[in-house]
Structure formats: C-alpha cells, structure tokens
Amino acid sequence: MDRAKRLAKRLVHHPAPEDTAPTVSVQNYLGQFRQSPRRAVTNYLLSLFPILSWITRYNLGWLSGDIVAGLTVGMVVVPQGMSYAQIATLPPQYGLYSSFVGVTVYCLFATSKDVSIGPVAVVSLLTSQIIGRVMKAHPGQWEGPEIATTVAFVSGFIVLGIGLLRLGWIVEFIPAPAVSGFMTGSAINIAVGQVPGLMGITGFDTRAATYHVIINSLRGLPRTTLDAAWGLPSLVALYIISLGCTHLGKRYPRYARVFFFISVLRNAFVILVMTIASWLYTRHRRSAKGTYPIKILQTVPRGFQNVRQPTINSELVSALAGQIPVATIVLLLEHIAISKSFGRLNGYTIDPNQELIAIGVTNTVGSCFGAFPATGSFSRSALKAKSGVRTPLAGLVTSIVVIVALYGLTPAFFWIPNATLAAVIIHAVGNLVASPAQVYTYWRVSPLEFVIWSAAVLTTVFSTVEDGIYVSISTSAALLLVRLAHPRGNFLGRASVREHADSKETREVFVPLTKDGVTNPQVAIIPPSPGVIVYRYEESFLYPNSSIFNSELVSHVKKTMRRGKDMSGVSMGDRPWNDPGPSKHGAAADQVLNDQKPELHAIVIDMSSISHVDVTAVQALVDTRNEVERWADHTVEFHFATILSPWIRRALVAGGFGVGVSSSRAPREIARVVPYRELDGESSDDRFEPVDVESNGESKLPESPNPSQKNEHAPIISTDTPFFHFDLVAAVRAAESGLPTKL
Known part of the structure; x- marks a missing residue:
C-alpha cells in the first residue's frame, strides 16, 4: 500500500x-529540405564539375608538379596499358585507348588529385573471363573488343546512374577486408596466369581456376621455350631495381628523389632493353609462316584506327546480363577504395558520389574510343602521389604521353617480347597482395573479418574472381546482419x-x-x-x-x-500454460528463495x-x-x-x-x-x-523563452x-x- x-x-x-x-x-523535419528549386538545381549541376571550383586558381607552382607527375605516370601507363590488354585477351592498342580516355576525362570530374584512371589488373582479368564466357556461349557471333567495349558502356552507365542519384553510400556496406581479399586473390590469379607466358609454356587454358593453372604450369615446365630468356631476366631486373632503389633511397636520403625516379623508369628501361635484344635476335629469324622464335607483340595499329561506336543490341546485352553486376561492383569498389585511401594519406576528402560519376563518364565515353572497362589504379595512383602531383589536371599531361606513344612509337612496339610484358604484369600485381602484417592486423582487430578476407582469397584462387567477389560481399552482409541482430x-x-x-x-x-x-x-x-x-x-x-x-x-x-505473486496457493489449473511456476511439492521452498x-x-x-x-x-x-x-x-x-x-x-x-x-x-x-x-x-x-x-x-x-533572457538554472x-x-x-x-x- x-x-x-x-x-x-x-x-x-x-x-x-x-x-x-x-x-x-x-514539420520540423521537412523544414530542412526547404530550399529554392533553382538554387538546388544550380548547386547540383555545379557539383558535377569539381574542376570549376579550383581551375580559376591554377598557377605555375601547381603546373610544375602536375607536369612532373603526369610525365612520370605516362611512362608507366603505356607499358602497363598494353600489358593489361593482354590480360583482357585484347590487342595491345585497346589498353592504350583505355589509358588515354581514363586520364583525359577523369580530370574534369575528379575529387581526388592522386587517382589515375585506366586499365587495371583485376578488371582486365574479369574482362577476359567475360569475353571467354560470351564467346563460348555464342561462338563466332561477337569479337572480343566488341564485347569488352559493350561491358564498359553498360557498366559505366550503371555506375554513372548510381552517382547521379547520389547512391554512393551503398559502397560503405562492403568492408575493407572484403575488398582486400578479392583483390589479393585476383592478384594471385593474375600472377599465376602470367607464368606460362613468362616461360613460353602453352597447351592449356591460363584463364582457368588458379590451382589448375599452377598444376598445369608445373607439368609444362619441360616444355619451357626460349621466351623464358626474355621473361625471367626481366622479372629479376624489375625487382632488383625496385628493391635496390628503395634501399639506396633510405641509405642516402639526400638522393632519395633521384632513386625514386630511377625506380619509376624501371618498366620502361626493362622493356626498352628487352625490345632491343628481341629485335637483334628475331629480325632475321622470321619463318616462312611469318612466325618468330619468340612471341613478340608484332603490329600495333597507329593512332585510333579501331575507334568505333560500341555495339549496343539486345542480344549482346542479354548475353552479358549475368556478368554486368560483377563488373559494375569491381569498377566502383576498387576505385572508391583507392580514392579514399589516398584522400586519407594526403589530407583531403573525396566525394564518393562524384567519383562514381567520374568512373561512369570515363567508361561510357571510353566505349566510343574502343576502350575496355577502366577504373582507379593503385600502383599508378601511388606513383602519381609520390611524384608531387598538385591537381587532377596532371592527367592531361599523361594523355599527351599516351598520344605520343600511339602515333610515334607503335613501330617500336612491334618487337616487344610478350614474356617481358608478362614480367611487367607479375611485378605490378605484386603490390595488390596484402602483406602478412596487414593480414595479421585484420586478425587482431576483427577475427571475423579475417575469416571474410580468407574466404575471399580462397574462393578466388579455387574458383573465379566473380565467385570471390560474391563470396566476400555475401559474407560481409551476413556478418553485418548478425552484428545488427545480436548486439x-x-x-x-x-x-x-x-x-x-x-x-x-x-x-x-x-x-x-x-x-x-x-x-x-x-x-x-x-x-x-x-x-x-x-x-x-x-x-x-x-x-x-x-x-x-x-x-x-x-x-x-x-x-x-x-x-510478485505467490504461486504456492494457486492451483495448477489456474496457472498459465507457458509459466506454471514451481511444482506443488517444491512451491514452499521456491517461495522461500x-x-x-x-x-x-x-x-x-x-x-x-x-x-x-x-x-x-x-x-x-x-x-x-x-x-x-x-x-x-x-x-x-x-x-x-x-x-x-x-x-x-x-x-x-x-x-x-x-x-x-x-x-x-x-x-x-x-x-x-x-x-x-x-x-x-x-x-x-x-x-x-x-x-x-x-x-x-x-x-x-513550454513556449520558447526570449533568446536574450537566459536562465542558467533552467x-x-x-x-x-x-x-x-x-x-x-x-x-x-x-x-x-x-x-x-x-x-
């Protein structure tokens, strides 16, 4: 009582x-959205072109940094572009087309000064798998470049729509370990797939599951050809130059920048030396069938001879319907992950929606230039940042280098050994493999996310990149739901x-x-x-x-x-069925407790x-x-x-x-x-x-008091x-x- x-x-x-x-x-909630429609539309349109916010302040100090960074990236993107075209099972000129469009268009829409758009290893591998599946299901109906440019157009258009609708937040649902996992698995897949080309081994499908390629490569070692004489020395030289310059830069800090640019030139230097060696050895050894003792790049069309309108028809789009989602996911995931990383490192914030617009426009426009899907490159972005880039306008300098290569260096490309390009690819994708220290950090921070990383890597190695992506996304979503449902x-x-x-x-x-x-x-x-x-x-x-x-x-x-209720005096018939309380014999003891x-x-x-x-x-x-x-x-x-x-x-x-x-x-x-x-x-x-x-x-x-009348005891x-x-x-x-x- x-x-x-x-x-x-x-x-x-x-x-x-x-x-x-x-x-x-x-009413309070809706009030925050009240804004002049004209002002809202104007602000939205201006936000689509971030270049307008800084181009009026461009100066000579920025120009010098952009020229150095643009030239540096240009010397890397040319050999990498042709190499990644090989991964995509496309002629080398398509890699140069993708490189040119990527660095040219991106500077107009970029919110990151460091990111370099163009062909990348993971997307190139995925493109090759898409081409292989479509050509197997529809033999002789479409060519590889036709399929690749259609993939670029459709996936780019989807990413563009996501950016325009400001839906970039969906990327946040995929955690960093999941992205790292499928990128690590893809890098292993790519490196293993290039070993046969490095050694000149043929006779099996290098786009099969990674473990199949490893087994077949070991079986094929007795069939190693003369290509290995150009491939293995190239790979060894690339690592010696890279590691040597890093060591010397730390030992002699005064000359660190000199050693940095020497390391940057390693791809061009190795390709140049091996191309000269290839020309000296093969120029007089052409067989009656038109073949050479080693596999070389041979004819690379000058300029944009393969530029044409992308093939957009219902039959091809239907054939690609099952492959477009994974291509879209990889485009936006890899780019957002890279741009965010460099934004954190260099003290600025990117706009994910605007970055998706940039990727979407790049691929949509690129499909009209014969380009295959392109996104942000980790290695070239890191190189661009270290070179002292000041603004996204450095991409225009890189595009000039690509144009010069397309119109002035294609005769020299004829003699580039395929084995050397394979060495360049293996060396490049090595940076995508997560280091043991990074993997251990995943384990220390979140063991469950370490499991997600491991599942993505193992699935990619023992199945395909597509399966690895879906596994990493589905396991991440499952973990998120479990955490939300069991807090x-x-x-x-x-x-x-x-x-x-x-x-x-x-x-x-x-x-x-x-x-x-x-x-x-x-x-x-x-x-x-x-x-x-x-x-x-x-x-x-x-x-x-x-x-x-x-x-x-x-x-x-x-x-x-x-x-509250004493159950000892309540008969069993009056007790609820789902909570009957203690038995009649134990009621007294239970009541005492x-x-x-x-x-x-x-x-x-x-x-x-x-x-x-x-x-x-x-x-x-x-x-x-x-x-x-x-x-x-x-x-x-x-x-x-x-x-x-x-x-x-x-x-x-x-x-x-x-x-x-x-x-x-x-x-x-x-x-x-x-x-x-x-x-x-x-x-x-x-x-x-x-x-x-x-x-x-x-x-x-109570009614709001006058702001001028404040009560400290209210x-x-x-x-x-x-x-x-x-x-x-x-x-x-x-x-x-x-x-x-x-x-």
Missing part, C-alpha cells in the same frame, strides 16, 4: 528533473574513479557488472540498489534486434528479482549508444514493460538516460514512456499487425491517454517527461529516490 502511494505521488507530481530536451515534429548489451554497476592519480576528488561512473577484460579487475564495481536494474544497449534499437533487448531484460528480471530476492522497483536504460528506434523496437519495449510488470505484479518505473535524438524521445512518448503514465493507461500494443479488437472488446490504443501529451504523440513544451530536459534524464547518474538517482527507506 505504501508503495502504491509513493508511485501515485510520483505520477501526479512530477519532480523537477535535471534534464530537458526539445522535441520535433514532422551486445550490459547490465551496469557503479564505480568511483579519480580524475587524476593525485586527486582526492572522485566521480561516479557506470561500467558492466561482468568484467570483460576492459575494466581494471582491481576496480570495485557496486551493483545498483536492490530493486533497480541499469542496462545499456550498444546498438541502434531496430526491428532486427529488438527481440534480443526484450529477452535479455525479461530473463534478467525473472532470474534476479522477486516474483523468491522472498530472498529484491522487489523490482525501476529499470534504467542507458540510451547513449542508441541513435535510432523504430516501431517494432518501441513495441518490444512495451512488451518488456508488460512482461516485467506481470512478473513483479505491480507497476515498474522505466527511466531513460542520455536520449540523443528528439525522434527517439518522440517515439518513447508515443509508447507511453517518460511521461509518468500508469500501466493501466499505457498502450499495450502500438505495432498491431492484424485486427483483433473483438477479442478484448476494445482497442489498446483507446486505453492510452498519456499525461501532458498532444494528440499527435508529441510532448508539449532544466535541460522538459519537466513534462520526468522519466527522461540528462545522464545516467541522474537517471539512477531518480530511480533510487522512490525506493523504500529501508533500501
């Missing part, structure tokens, strides 16, 4: 709490801590009662007063995880708190980690209140601390929380799915008459919601203030 009087007093007379927070209405929650106790080691002043904090290795084991953690439960939920409170919240709280209450437990008075929920709630979650909270009150057989107070969002406050008020309503007037259901009013004779909503709550579910607030949170508190300490004190004196 005393308890009922105390509770009635708290419900009728709201104590002046320590806190107050404004609420919001739908962590902790029952809290109080501890006293000092601000400084020498300070005598202490303050009260709340930490988990179960010491999980984070809290110092020597710290004494005191549980809340008997009858009070303090709980923190470490996730947004939404429909996938709301049942976990409900089950944890209800289970804890039934385990640690006194059951039950009487030793504290009577549940209040539950305090720390909302500091919760940023969103939905209808299902509030219904779960209502269910929790109903179940614990049924167990305690009386009204239980629910206190909420640190509500960060006015929308959460609004939702809780709609559920009958915070305003001090009694359980008889609180809603028992707010997420009704089926109409069954006839079962209880009335709507549960009809019984809900919240105190001081408007008909639209928003709590009333409450932070509205006094109309006495069970909402500014912080956890205040919430627990308020919950404990209603306890009987003996507690």
Whole structure:
C-alpha cells in the first residue's frame, strides 16, 4: 500500500528533473529540405564539375608538379596499358585507348588529385573471363573488343546512374577486408596466369581456376621455350631495381628523389632493353609462316584506327546480363577504395558520389574510343602521389604521353617480347597482395573479418574472381546482419574513479557488472540498489534486434528479482500454460528463495549508444514493460538516460514512456499487425491517454523563452517527461529516490 502511494505521488507530481530536451515534429523535419528549386538545381549541376571550383586558381607552382607527375605516370601507363590488354585477351592498342580516355576525362570530374584512371589488373582479368564466357556461349557471333567495349558502356552507365542519384553510400556496406581479399586473390590469379607466358609454356587454358593453372604450369615446365630468356631476366631486373632503389633511397636520403625516379623508369628501361635484344635476335629469324622464335607483340595499329561506336543490341546485352553486376561492383569498389585511401594519406576528402560519376563518364565515353572497362589504379595512383602531383589536371599531361606513344612509337612496339610484358604484369600485381602484417592486423582487430578476407582469397584462387567477389560481399552482409541482430548489451554497476592519480576528488561512473577484460579487475564495481536494474544497449534499437533487448531484460528480471505473486496457493489449473511456476511439492521452498530476492522497483536504460528506434523496437519495449510488470505484479518505473535524438524521445512518448503514465493507461500494443479488437472488446490504443501529451504523440513544451533572457538554472530536459534524464547518474538517482527507506 505504501508503495502504491509513493508511485501515485510520483505520477501526479512530477519532480523537477535535471534534464530537458526539445522535441520535433514532422514539420520540423521537412523544414530542412526547404530550399529554392533553382538554387538546388544550380548547386547540383555545379557539383558535377569539381574542376570549376579550383581551375580559376591554377598557377605555375601547381603546373610544375602536375607536369612532373603526369610525365612520370605516362611512362608507366603505356607499358602497363598494353600489358593489361593482354590480360583482357585484347590487342595491345585497346589498353592504350583505355589509358588515354581514363586520364583525359577523369580530370574534369575528379575529387581526388592522386587517382589515375585506366586499365587495371583485376578488371582486365574479369574482362577476359567475360569475353571467354560470351564467346563460348555464342561462338563466332561477337569479337572480343566488341564485347569488352559493350561491358564498359553498360557498366559505366550503371555506375554513372548510381552517382547521379547520389547512391554512393551503398559502397560503405562492403568492408575493407572484403575488398582486400578479392583483390589479393585476383592478384594471385593474375600472377599465376602470367607464368606460362613468362616461360613460353602453352597447351592449356591460363584463364582457368588458379590451382589448375599452377598444376598445369608445373607439368609444362619441360616444355619451357626460349621466351623464358626474355621473361625471367626481366622479372629479376624489375625487382632488383625496385628493391635496390628503395634501399639506396633510405641509405642516402639526400638522393632519395633521384632513386625514386630511377625506380619509376624501371618498366620502361626493362622493356626498352628487352625490345632491343628481341629485335637483334628475331629480325632475321622470321619463318616462312611469318612466325618468330619468340612471341613478340608484332603490329600495333597507329593512332585510333579501331575507334568505333560500341555495339549496343539486345542480344549482346542479354548475353552479358549475368556478368554486368560483377563488373559494375569491381569498377566502383576498387576505385572508391583507392580514392579514399589516398584522400586519407594526403589530407583531403573525396566525394564518393562524384567519383562514381567520374568512373561512369570515363567508361561510357571510353566505349566510343574502343576502350575496355577502366577504373582507379593503385600502383599508378601511388606513383602519381609520390611524384608531387598538385591537381587532377596532371592527367592531361599523361594523355599527351599516351598520344605520343600511339602515333610515334607503335613501330617500336612491334618487337616487344610478350614474356617481358608478362614480367611487367607479375611485378605490378605484386603490390595488390596484402602483406602478412596487414593480414595479421585484420586478425587482431576483427577475427571475423579475417575469416571474410580468407574466404575471399580462397574462393578466388579455387574458383573465379566473380565467385570471390560474391563470396566476400555475401559474407560481409551476413556478418553485418548478425552484428545488427545480436548486439551486445550490459547490465551496469557503479564505480568511483579519480580524475587524476593525485586527486582526492572522485566521480561516479557506470561500467558492466561482468568484467570483460576492459575494466581494471582491481576496480570495485557496486551493483545498483536492490530493486533497480541499469542496462545499456550498444546498438541502434531496430526491428532486427529488438527481440534480443526484450529477452535479455525479461530473463534478467525473472532470474534476479522477486516474483510478485505467490504461486504456492494457486492451483495448477489456474496457472498459465507457458509459466506454471514451481511444482506443488517444491512451491514452499521456491517461495522461500523468491522472498530472498529484491522487489523490482525501476529499470534504467542507458540510451547513449542508441541513435535510432523504430516501431517494432518501441513495441518490444512495451512488451518488456508488460512482461516485467506481470512478473513483479505491480507497476515498474522505466527511466531513460542520455536520449540523443528528439525522434527517439518522440517515439518513447508515443509508447507511453517518460511521461509518468500508469500501466493501466499505457498502450499495450502500438505495432498491431492484424485486427483483433473483438477479442478484448476494445482497442489498446483507446486505453492510452498519456499525461501532458498532444494528440499527435508529441510532448508539449513550454513556449520558447526570449533568446536574450537566459536562465542558467533552467532544466535541460522538459519537466513534462520526468522519466527522461540528462545522464545516467541522474537517471539512477531518480530511480533510487522512490525506493523504500529501508533500501
């Protein structure tokens, strides 16, 4: 009886709490979108061309850095472009077409100064697999370049649409370990696939699963040809120059930049030396059939002779329908990952939506130049950054180098050995393989994401790149759903801590009662007063995880708190089927144990980690209140601390929380799915008459005071919601203030 009087007093007379927070209405929410349509359209159109924001400030200081970086990247992109065209099973000139369009178009739309667009190893490998599948399913109907340019157009158009619609946030659902995993697996796949070309071994499909290629390459070692004399020395020379320049740059810091540019020129130097050697050896050894003793590049058409309109017809698009999703995913994933990385390293922020627009335009326009799919290159972007690039305009300098190569160097390309290009590819993709230190970091930070990385690598090696991508994405999505559906929650106790080691002043904090290795084991953690439960939920409170919240709280209450109704005097026939209580013989002993437990008075929920709630979650909270009150057989107070969002406050008020309503007037259901009013004779909503709550579910607030009239003692949170508190300490004190004196 005393308890009922105390509770009635708290419900009728709201104590002046320590806190107050404004609420919001739908009108407040929609107000943020009110803007002049003309201004919105103008800002949107200007945002599509970031070059307009900085080109007017271009100066000679920037120009010198851009020229050096552009020339440096140009000397690398020419041999790499032709090499990656080989991976894509296309003639070498298509790699140069892709390189030219990528570096030219990107500078107009870029928000990253470092990224270099063009052919890359993973996309080239994927293109070769797409070409192989389409040509196998439709033999003789389309040629490889025709298929590749169509893939570039369709996937580029999709990425462009994603960027224009500002849907770039979808990329955030794929974590870094998943991207690293399929890139590592793809790099291994590419390197293994180039070994036969490096050694001159033929007679099997180098686009098969990686383990098949490894087995067949080992079997084919006795068939090694003279090509190995150009391939192996090239690979060894590339690594010697790279490692030697890195070592000398560290030993002689004064000449570090000189050694850097020597290392940059290693691809061009090795190709030049091996091309001269190839010309000296093969120029007089052409057979009657027109073949040479080693495989060489032979004729590379001068200029843009293969430029033509992309083939866009329903039959080809239908044949590519199953391959387009993976091509699109790789384009946007690899580019966004690279651009974000260099933005972090060099102190600027990229716009993911704008970067997707840049990739989309590059591939859509590139398909009209005979280009195959292109995206951001890690190795060339790193080279561009180290060369001192200042703006995206460096891409125009690189495009000039590609044009010079297309129109002036194609006769020399005739004698380039294929084995040397294979060595260039193997050396280039080595940087894409995650280092042991990086993999170990994945394990230390998140073992589950290490499993995702491993699954992506193994799937790519033992199956295909496409399967590796899908496995990495699906496992990442599964992990995200598991984490969302099974978040962590902790029952809290109080501890006293000092601000400084020498300070005598202490303050009260709340930490988990179960010491999980984070809290110092020597710290004494005191549980809340008997009858009070303090709980923190470490996730947004939404429909996938709301049942976990409900089950944890209800289970804890039934385990640690006194059951309000004495079941020893209730016959078995009158007991509920799902909770019959103790057996008749053990009822007395169970009641003795039950009487030793504290009577549940209040539950305090720390909302500091919760940023969103939905209808299902509030219904779960209502269910929790109903179940614990049924167990305690009386009204239980629910206190909420640190509500960060006015929308959460609004939702809780709609559920009958915070305003001090009694359980008889609180809603028992707010997420009704089926109409069954006839079962209880009335709507549960009809019984809900919240105190001081408007008909639209928003709590009333006093009129806003004049901004010039400030009161330093004004409450932070509205006094109309006495069970909402500014912080956890205040919430627990308020919950404990209603306890009987003996507690």
